Amino acid sequence: MNNKKIPEIIIGRLPIYLRALQHTAENGIKTISSQELGELVGISAAQIRKDISQFGEFGKQGTGYSIEFLINKLCEILKVNQTWDVIVVGAGDLGHALAHYQGFKDRGFRVVAIFDNNKNKVGQTIGSFKVEDAAEMSERIRSLGVKIAVMTVPASAAQEVADVLVQAGIRSILNYAPVNVNVPSYVKVQYSDPATNLQKMTYYL
Amino acid sequence: MNNKKIPEIIIGRLPIYLRALQHTAENGIKTISSQELGELVGISAAQIRKDISQFGEFGKQGTGYSIEFLINKLCEILKVNQTWDVIVVGAGDLGHALAHYQGFKDRGFRVVAIFDNNKNKVGQTIGSFKVEDAAEMSERIRSLGVKIAVMTVPASAAQEVADVLVQAGIRSILNYAPVNVNVPSYVKVQYSDPATNLQKMTYYL
DNA sequence: TAGATTGTTAATCGATTAACAATC
DNA sequence: TAGATTGTTAATCGATTAACAATC
Secondary structure (H helix, E strand, C coil): CCCCCCHHHHHHHHHHHHHHHHHCCCCCCCEECCHHHHHHHHHHHHHHHHHHHHHCCCCEEECCEEEHHHHHHHHHEEEECEEEEEEECCCCHHHHHHHHHCCCCCCCCCEEEECCCCCCCCCCCCCCCEEHHHHHHHHHCCCCCCEEECCCCCCCHHHHHHHHHHHHCCCEEEEECCCCCCCCCEEEEECCCCCHHHHHHHHHC | CCCCCCCHHHHHHHHHHHHHHHHCCCCCCCCCCCCHHHHCCCCHHHHHHEEEEEEEECCCCCEEEHHHHHHHHHHHHHCCCCCCCEEEECCCHHHHHHCHHHHHHCCEEEEEEEEEEECCCCCCCCCCCEEEHHHHHHHHHHHHHHEEEEEEECCCHHHHHHHHHHHHHEEEEEEECCCCCCCCCCEEEEEHHHHHHHHHHHHHC
């Protein structure tokens, strides 16, 4: 592995590769070429080889990549060869759904708590969780040592909530609220507002 | 407006600008400079001016942009100055949440139906919807004339569902399933798998 | 060995930024 | 008018692709 800074655009493609590889591994296939992986994910073979080669020489000429080996390497690079605790903030429908979400398991994540500031929701049971009071969120984040949060709060609350999260030690935020939030540069935010995602496609209709 | 093809990366930023402008408009502010808008969305002023200028000369030197005028133009460009019907495929927790989602209203979208292939779910009531049988989905898409679908189905079903959607006339797919789907080039897909979104951030932890 | 495919270099392509004349 | 800010050009920066020697 070299030491130069890896562009964010490359890091963003690695989970896509990983997902396709894990899917392929389930079918008992052992090796894959950059060409084949490229067809699965819709990315050129050259780009896949270049992306992967940023982290080491993981392939074999004439053969391609060992799927199991590459999965392990990608998990290691992305730090998902461990399970990260995640909190959900906002116990609306979307918060409920994400707290229940079965797809986090086996991908490196586990929801450990869900918070809301609505006193009527606090104490309600959601699957195996009890909705906790947002007033206690900061303390809970610290004591649990959580670094990752999913925000499903109204736009009007998002910045305030983000400030509390960052202050309490959260370093990655998956934001479903329809608003940009300002956070320090050491905190990463991924935006996933459903309406914005749809609006990216209507231009082409 | 010129006629050359607008890069997809620019189209993808327009909904972000629009969202920030609509938010700003609610506070009664009338004009905004590229500098100010840039601070709201975390994008350079030069880039914002260049993006907007692809579509016309919407600003005024010395003053900036009329917020109301720019909102109208962006809505027109993105074709969200109308309401698009949307179907949801997959009546799991996430499908439920998106069918109920209040954030589509006023952003150009309206969910009109939700489908599932599980006979136990078909007929169940979700808010104002009854879950419909996926077997009838194709016919319903055609008769409703829907062009946009949200997929919240298991990875194993996603390709098959996408094929049916495309065949029935869907041209934009918001895909929450953790898998890439192959569709013709005239169909747009936005990927929004929660676990993949989180995995884009763990590298930095 | 012959065929296949990697890792990497150089070339190309595209996106972002800086700078400033035009002008409100 | 003076100050502010656009729209646009040219320069810079970064990402993608093509090509191929190395080698499994």
